[in-house]
Amino acid sequence: MNIGEKLNRKGDKILYFYDYGRKRGQRPSTGIFTYVNPKNQEQRNFNKEALKILETKKSQLTIEQQSIGTPIIPTHKFKANFLEYYEEYVKLNKRRGSRHLENSFTQFKEFVNIDFIPPVDITENLCTRFRRYLLDKFTGETPANYYSRFKWVIKAATKDKYFSDNPTEDIAAQSNPSSKLKDNLEEEEYIALLKTPCFNQQVKLAFLFSCYTGLRWVDVKRLEWLDLIGRKLVTRIIQKKTGKPVVLTLHPVALAILQQVRNMAPYECTGRVFDLPTADGANKVLQQWVCDAGINKHITWSCARLSFSILLKDQNVDDPTIAYLLGHTTTEQVQKTYKRHRPKDQEEAIGHLPSFKITSFI
Incomplete structure (x- = not known):
């Protein structure tokens, strides 16, 4: 994995990029720069930290390249906070006109009532309690719709190696029929x-x-x-x-x-x-x-x-x-x-x- 460098237009900064080849799009920016001639201690410290980050990025990409074709997923690819994984899944898979996936995320956040929850805490017991939470809060098909979307996320996370076994596998989505029939107009x-x-x-x-x-x-x-x-x-x-x-x-x-x-x-x-x-x-x-x-x-x-x-x-x-x-x-x-x-x-x-x-x- 090669890291290239070039001067910016003013010539006072070094810009670093990934060097995958000479074709269009094969030299994306790393987003990291250093000062050519640091003017003070603050800029010198900045350069040291920037180079450390650059070396870390290079190491991570090297590991990613080496893991291609193997069942191994580098640990740096995982999100420590399951809420971040859930949120990203919603952004990538939400569909215009359908709010069930977004609402399932909202309800899960309200259910756990914390800002950070590691994947290891997403157990079968927690999933069962989340389903009960939805059934207690909503009627009709809403609990089933929200929980089934939650199962989608857990299934995707299981395939991404966050879980060795799917914790929702034996917990089916359930609807909550209302005992009160809705009125209609004639x-x-x-x-x-x-x-x-x-x-x-x-x-x-x-x-x-x-x-x-x-x-x-x-x-x-x-x-x-x-x-x-x-x-x-x-x-x-x-x-x-x-x-x-x-x-x-x-x-x-x-x-x-x-x-x-x-x-x-x-x-x-x-x-x-x-x-x-x-x-x-x-x-x-x-x-x-x-x-x-x-x-x-x-x-x-x-x-x-x-x-x-x-x-x-x-x-x-x-x-x-x-x-x-x-x-x-x-x-x-x-x-x-x-x-x-x-x-x-x-x-x-x-x-x-x-x-x-x-x-x-x-």
Whole structure:
């Protein structure tokens, strides 16, 4: 392993580079320099330390070259803090439109509640307790989604020789079904909300837009005018199969909502579409508005997405289409989560049974 050197333009510093050859890109900088003529003791000390670092880098690269083709991984390639490994994995593997991997890292940091944790402390017992932490904190598929991403990181770390055995191998991800069924809005309740005033017009318009597009709170919160092209909405969700964003055709009501927002700020149609408070603040406004509309249900922002799916299903729209509109690549979530749990009209349902005059049989 050769280290080359050259003078900078002023000629007062020596710049060091790795010398892999004469072709383009084969002489990358080491990021280290020394003073040609140190003017004081401080610069002389600097030169000594810089040369020590340079020698260390040279030794490490030599070991890396020698280990190629062997199962040995140089110890300097390992991160002493597992949180740094986790964070780097998230940066390298996160996908636009998916927050599960990033959120799993956030939850793990909150769980361990320390800034430094060595890989040796990532035991099967700790992994089990982390899964329990997620199950105690979240409902639905969230615990399983976060823990499965954590398992991805542990599996990668095991292959990178941080662990001799995968500590999550026998600890499966688990969901936490909610015992409380989420309410949804029916057609007539859509109309009631459209007709009922709300003291925060931005919240009203944004929620109705979610009802007609199936967007989540986080999606409508960060929706920008650049995401809208004519009658189309190009979402930030990327389809796995095609590698392209989901493109949705907007309902006339959704288009009318956007036009109303434009009319409220005709010269400021850049950046985000809606000016919304926090999620908690928006849900408080929503609950009062729902009450004013005479709807006796516990409606939160996530109910808009559920209602969107259910009303399409009621009109016999097929599951693959609904799944696409919701940004899913399979119909699993439509069949499992975004479905009607309560009968819409019992009287109409039983009316399909055979009918006859009861007196003729008495």
